[in-house]
Amino acid sequence: MSRWKLAQEYERNWWQNQADKIDLTFYENFAVEIIDLLKPYINIQKETKILEIGTGAAGIITHLLSDFRFAIDPLEDFYSSIPKYRNYRDKKVFYLTSVGENLPFKSELFDLILMDNVLDHCDKPQQVLTEMKRVLKTGGILYFRQNTYHLWGRFIRKLMEKFLIDKGHPHTFSKKALQKVFNDLDFKVLYTNRDGYFSTWLWEIKSNRLIDKVKALLLVNRDKYTIILRKS
Numbered sequence: 272m273s274r275w276k277l278a279q280e281y282e283r284n285w286w287q288n289q290a291d292k293i294d295l296t297f298y299e300n301f302a303v304e305i306i307d308l309l310k311p312y313i314n315i316q317k318e319t320k321i322l323e324i325g326t327g328a329a330g331i332i333t334h335l336l337s338d339f340r341f342a343i344d345p346l347e348d349f350y351s352s353i354p355k356y357r358n359y360r361d362k363k364v365f366y367l368t369s370v371g372e373n374l375p376f377k378s379e380l381f382d383l384i385l386m387d388n389v390l391d392h393c394d395k396p397q398q399v400l401t402e403m404k405r406v407l408k409t410g411g412i413l414y415f416r417q418n419t420y421h422l423w424g425r426f427i428r429k430l431m432e433k434f435l436i437d438k439g440h441p442h443t444f445s446k447k448a449l450q451k452v453f454n455d456l457d458f459k460v461l462y463t464n465r466d467g468y469f470s471t472w473l474w475e476i477k478s479n480r481l482i483d484k485v486k487a488l489l490l491v492n493r494d495k496y497t498i499i500l501r502k503s
Contacts, residue, residue: 272411273276273394274337274396274440274441275346275441276437277344278438278440278441279346281438281439282346282392282439283346283349285439286327286328286346286349286350286353286356287349287353290353290355290356291355293328293487295329295355295356295359296329296332298330298333298334298359298501299327299334301331301387302331302334302335302495303334303435303500304332304380305331305385305414306335308414308462308497308499309383309412309414309499311462312412312462312499313382313383315335315336315337315383316337317336317337317338318337318338319339319382319383320339320340320341320375320380320381320382320383321335321337321339321341321383321384321385321488322340322342322343322374322380322381322383322385322406322424322461322481323340323341323343323384323385323386323387324343324371324384324385324386324389324403325343325344325371325386325388325389325392325393325398325442326342326343326344326347326350326366326372326394327330327344327346327350328350328353328356328359329351329359329360330342330360330364330385330394331343331348331366331385331387331395331500332499333359333360333361333364334361334403338363338407340361340363340364340365340454341364341365341367341381342364342366342367343368343369343370343371343374343375344366344368344369345365345366345368345369345370345456346367346368347366347367347368347369350454351365352364352423353406358449360430365443368459369375369431370393370394370399370400371393371398371402371403372393372394372398372399372402372444374397374402374403374405374406375409376406377406377443378405378406378500379406379408379409380406380407380408380409381407381408381411382408382411382412383412383413383414384403384406384407384411384413384414385414386403386413386414386416386417387414387415387416388416388417388495389417390417390442390444391417391418391441391442391443391444392424392439392440392441392442393439393442395439396444397441397452399454400452400453402454404456404458407502408502409502409503410501410502411501411502412461412499412500412501412502413483413499413500413502414499415453415495415497415498415499415500416496416497416498417444417449417494417495417496418444418445418494418495418496418497419444419445419446419449419465419493419494419495420444420445420491420493421445421492421494422445423490423491424443424490424492425443425445426442426493426494427489427490427491428491431445431491436446437468444467445464446494446496449498453500455500457502457503458501458502458503459500459501459502459503460498460499460500461499461500461501462497462498462499463496463498464496464497464498465486465494465495465496465498466495467494467496468492468493468494469492470494471492471493472487472490472492472496473486475492
């Protein structure tokens, strides 16, 4: 089984096990936060064409007000088979089974694209970003959020990857690497924010889960990096 397929199997099992207990309103909380962040850069209206790549069970997109909303995920057939996930969604969103490496849309279609902690789950991250740029209009906005790691954290995660300790995340990124990729793709940075490594370390050291405490003690702490960009 390929590394990416192993990650997809892990993801499917995780969401299957969470179906009875997870509170999906976290999507609404994310949406409120994102709408507020985007206000200086794009006014989301009914005619705004929006795509979310890697929506998972429902996605942020189910809480955005537009008549042209599309969502893609390679596990969409699975998510839509779970009544709790299916019933939570806004029925006006078009959910499609697809991968980010081959988006089933014409070029220059979307005004806004959302990618929230998706890239580390993909098979070929660079190809996903290239496809994302293709379907985004010139002048269009990308909201991108991704867990990133410092040098030591990336080293430990490579060991974790080698022994398949973290099956759900085939890739690990630094902020500097992501910045270079977006610069090479000719995106203009409009906004950046980071949660910081210490806040994650503090949460993990207080966690009741052994795996979280181990990550804290090993200093494998993620920093959630948010960036809003415009396609030049």
